[in-house]
Amino acid sequence: xxxxxxxxxxxxxxxxxxxxxxxxxxxxxxxxxxxxxxxxxxxxxxxxxxxxxxxxxxxxxxxxxxxxxxxxxxxxxxxxxxxxxxxxxxxxxxxxxxxxxxxxxxxxxxxxxxxxxxxxxxxxxxxxxxxxxxxxxxxxxxxxxxxxxxxxxxxxxxxxxxxxxxxxxxxxxxxxxxxxxxxxxxxxxxxxxxxxxxxxxxxxxxxxxxxxxxxxxxxxxxxxxxxxxxxxxxxxxxxxxxxxxxxxxxxxxxxxxxxxxxxxxxxxxxxxxxxxxxxxxxxxxxxxxxxxxxxxxxxxxxxxxxxxxxxxxxxxxxx
Amino acid sequence: xxxxxxxxxxxxxxxxxxxxxxxxxxxxxxxxxxxxxxxxxxxxxxxxxxxxxxxxxxxxxxxxxxxxxxxxxxxxxxxxxxxxxxxxxxxxxxxxxxxxxxxxxxxxxxxxxxxxxxxxxxxxxxxxxxxxxxxxxxxxxxxxxxxxxxxxxxxxxxxxxxxxxxxxxxxxxxxxxxxxxxxxxxxxxxxxxxxxxxxxxxxxxxxxxxxxxxxxxxxxxxxxxxxxxxxxxxxxxxxxxxxxxxxxxxxxxxxxxxxxxxxxxxxxxxxxxxxxxxxx
Ligand SMILES: [Zn+2]
Numbered sequence: 001x002x003x004x005x006x007x008x009x010x011x012x013x014x015x016x017x018x019x020x021x022x023x024x025x026x027x028x029x030x031x032x033x034x035x036x037x038x039x040x041x042x043x044x045x046x047x048x049x050x051x052x053x054x055x056x057x058x059x060x061x062x063x064x065x066x067x068x069x070x071x072x073x074x075x076x077x078x079x080x081x082x083x084x085x086x087x088x089x090x091x092x093x094x095x096x097x098x099x100x101x102x103x104x105x106x107x108x109x110x111x112x113x114x115x116x117x118x119x120x121x122x123x124x125x126x127x128x129x130x131x132x133x134x135x136x137x138x139x140x141x142x143x144x145x146x147x148x149x150x151x152x153x154x155x156x157x158x159x160x161x162x163x164x165x166x167x168x169x170x171x172x173x174x175x176x177x178x179x180x181x182x183x184x185x186x187x188x189x190x191x192x193x194x195x196x197x198x199x200x201x202x203x204x205x206x207x208x209x210x211x212x213x214x215x216x217x218x219x220x221x222x223x224x225x226x227x228x229x230x231x232x233x234x235x236x237x238x239x240x241x242x243x244x245x246x247x248x249x250x251x252x253x254x255x256x257x258x259x260x261x262x263x264x265x266x267x268x269x270x271x272x273x274x275x276x277x278x279x280x281x282x283x284x285x286x287x288x289x290x291x292x293x294x295x296x297x298x299x300x301x302x303x304x305x306x307x308x309x310x311x312x313x314x315x316x317x318x319x
Numbered sequence: 320x321x322x323x324x325x326x327x328x329x330x331x332x333x334x335x336x337x338x339x340x341x342x343x344x345x346x347x348x349x350x351x352x353x354x355x356x357x358x359x360x361x362x363x364x365x366x367x368x369x370x371x372x373x374x375x376x377x378x379x380x381x382x383x384x385x386x387x388x389x390x391x392x393x394x395x396x397x398x399x400x401x402x403x404x405x406x407x408x409x410x411x412x413x414x415x416x417x418x419x420x421x422x423x424x425x426x427x428x429x430x431x432x433x434x435x436x437x438x439x440x441x442x443x444x445x446x447x448x449x450x451x452x453x454x455x456x457x458x459x460x461x462x463x464x465x466x467x468x469x470x471x472x473x474x475x476x477x478x479x480x481x482x483x484x485x486x487x488x489x490x491x492x493x494x495x496x497x498x499x500x501x502x503x504x505x506x507x508x509x510x511x512x513x514x515x516x517x518x519x520x521x522x523x524x525x526x527x528x529x530x531x532x533x534x535x536x537x538x539x540x541x542x543x544x545x546x547x548x549x550x551x552x553x554x555x556x557x558x559x560x561x562x563x564x565x566x567x568x569x570x571x572x573x574x575x576x577x578x579x580x581x582x583x584x585x586x587x588x589x590x591x592x593x594x595x596x597x598x599x
Contacts, residue, residue: 160528162548162556167566168574172527172547176501180533183502184509199485199494200528200547207498215577221494221525230487231407245490255402257491259420304506305497307461310458311492313402317425 012266015041024031032118044109050212053218054242054251058224060216061157061195065270067277068097068127069111069154072194074148075277076284077102077109083143085136088168092133094125094161095205096139102152103285108144110137110205111194113242127196128161131174134204136177141185150288153205158223160201175204182207183307188291190284193217193267197247209303210287211257214280215264220247260287300308320326330466340353347371349542365533365583374520376422381480383391384553384587385433392459393412393432393468398425402456403490411488418449426457427482430465432474436591438494438598439586441469444480447521452482455489459496462530466503475594477558479517479532482523483549504533505599513597515590518568518577536578539568544578 004008018041018138022034039160060066073080076101085091097110144151160171182205197206197219213219222230224242224280229235252258262280269276294302345355349371349563354503359365360488364373375383382388398415405411419425427449432440443465445452462478485493507514516534518527520543531537539545546566554561564570569578581589 160547162553164553164557164561164565167546167548167553168531170574170576173532173576174499174545175528176532177339178532179498179501179529180505180508183498183505197491198527203494203498203542204528207502217489219494221486221490227487232410240408244403244405245487247491255492257495263330304502307495307502310495310499311402311489313400313456313460313489313492314397314401314460317396317398 005157011041011044021249022208027143028318031130052248052249054218054245055224055239057248058109058196058218058238058242060268060270061214061218062285063268063270064116066195067115067273068156069109069272072095072111072154073098073109075274076281077107077117080109081241083136083140084193085283086139088132088135090130090132092125092129093123093131094127095129097137101239101254102288106149107288108142108149108151109154109282110200112157112205114156114195125161127157128159129157129201130161130163130166131154131169131171134160134171134174134178138174138181139245141182141189145185146189148187150190150292151185151208152284152288153189153191153208154242155191155193155197155202155206156195157198157201158275159198167252175200176217178204180215181208183303186296188190188288188299189303190287190291192280193219193249194286195257198212198223207303207307209291209299209306211259212262212280212283212287213260214259214262214269214276216268217249217254218242218247220245238258238298329538345373348373362585370541370582372520372542374447374481375583376448377424377446377479377481380444381429381431381442383393383432383520384414384444384477384479384590385435385440385520385535387434387436390431390442391395393430394454394464395422395429396425397457399457399489401488402492403488405488405490407488414450415489422446422449424449426461427452427454427486428458428461430461432468433504435475435477435587435594438591438594439472439474440590440594441476443473444473445475445479445526447481447483448490450575452480452487453484453486453493454482454496454527455486456496458486458495459499462500463503465528466500466514468509469509469512469514471508473512475481475513475515475598477515477517477590478509478530479519480522480526481519481522482522484528485592487592490586494525497525500530504530508535511599513594515593515597518545518584523549532576535597538577538589539571539577539579541568541582545571579594 060314078102082098114125191208193213224238227241228237237246250263264276350369518539
């Protein structure tokens with residue numbers, strides 16, 4: 001990993017020099033060469049993406065400046081109109097939902113929402129929803145289904161909130177109900193894991209027809225720290241756990257859990273929200289169009305089979 | 320296909336039970352009395368003095384629930400291929416092997432078919448002593464197949480949970496099993512084939528947050544620990560002691576999360592009665 005990091009730095013230095021050259025006096029031949037070099041560098045950067053350590057990605061996924069759901073809403077959707085509440089207990093700011101226009105079409109957008117400063121972080125409960133958040137999400141999705149509007153979901157949470165109230169109000173039931181209902185909602189659902197895909201609290205809005213995942217997002221059954229403290233009995237071993245759990249986009253594509261990796265701008269999504277949205281936008285659109293091509297019955301059958309096939313890692317024991 | 324017979328099986332199951340400590344005597348968690356283990360057998364591991372429900376292994380559970388203590392087991396040989404090649408302090412493969420040897424099972428659930436009150440029933444029983452009853456791809460697949468069999472044959476389904484949740488050593492694959500099983504349950508629901516979820520001690524994490532809470536009826540044994548987050552995680556998060564009885568069956572009943580808390584002695588008759596109502 002260290003070698004890869006070193007090489008990446010060298011690549012960045014070369015890139016800077018090229019940009020210096022590019023800012024010099026114009027000259028047809030040099031310009032053509034510069035263009036070629038830039039392309040090569042982009043290729044190398046893409047190769048390096050595959051070598052970024054899992055732990056580095058965990059840190060990038062948690063970066064405070066990383067774009068959150070409402071940032072994507074701002075850059076990719078028009079006329080976003082937020083809706084609130086689960087109609088049963090309360091309103092949960094850790095999970096936002098609302099309708100908006102996406103490429104001239106009404107869609108339901110929902111996602112976990114983290115805060116950036118301390119006040120916002122507390123208000124958003126660090127992106128950890130309570131049962132009412134998941135129930136609001138389901139209410140929003142059912143509303144979308146009723147009026148045949150597609151659903152676009154953004155996943156970015158450390159996990160569902162573990163607290164007394166969460167348990168009293170049925171965190172487990174809320175998540176379970178979402179899993180069952182999302183499997184059969186009769187509209188296209190496109191899911192993007194944008195940051196932290198933290199266990200059941202992430203999965204609860206991550207059942208869909210297409211699953212995209214950002215280059216530096218992670219998606220895991222347990223946090224690396226949690227895993228380390230249980231298995232190694234040492235939370236400091238989180239780096240090892242992150243690697244062992246196979247939680248990165250390349251790993252999860254290989255395991256058949258994620259469909260497509262969304263590249264991030266060099267350095268990570270936090271370096272430019274606009275650039276990140278510019279990359280994600282067209283991929284979301286084509287994922288949605290792909291899902292929409294199928295008649296609803298076929299779409300639901302495909303969705304069922306998609307999850308049905310996940311995790312075929314068993315054999316018949318001899319004898 | 321494996322058929323089990325009464326006397327031999329009951330003896331072996333209680334002897335190999337992971338819950339009962341070594342030796343012939345056990346201290347009851349409820350009343351602190353020392354009990355001769357044999358005395359627990361006729362009551363299916365329930366303390367005669369204080370009604371404390373000791374854990375019940377999966378095989379004994381199936382004999383408790385199915386007529387003549389007989390059942391046909393499905394997919395008994397299915398075992399994990401260790402998809403992540405997971406190694407922490409010791410390889411997952413070794414953990415699997417020792418669990419297999421200790422339980423004489425290939426993974427943490429038995430899916431079986433038999434009769435309950437004279438009518439066909441599909442019963443899945445989880446085995447807590449197999450890596451904490453955790454759900455990996457084998458548990459996910461076996462339960463999904465059981466649900467699909469229930470749909471195909473219109474056979475009512477009962478799942479008895481006893482699990483710490485998703486199996487960490489299979490990473491995100493184990494997480495996704497929650498979605499896979501829940502999708503199959505959506506189909507069972509649409510087929511209007513009944514499903515009763517029985518939550519036993521303990522049922523937490525990804526198992527609670529998927530099939531265990533999706534029954535047409537969700538019922539629990541008395542005193543079982545049931546929740547999404549584990550009590551220690553909650554204590555660490557909120558930095559305060561949890562109230563007595565928190566996340567126990569009776570607590571969930573009080574908060575509207577369960578249809579009933581049913582003592583083990585009445586479990587089978589409760590299920591038969593419920594399936595009478597639910598089966599059209
Ligand atoms: Zn007792």
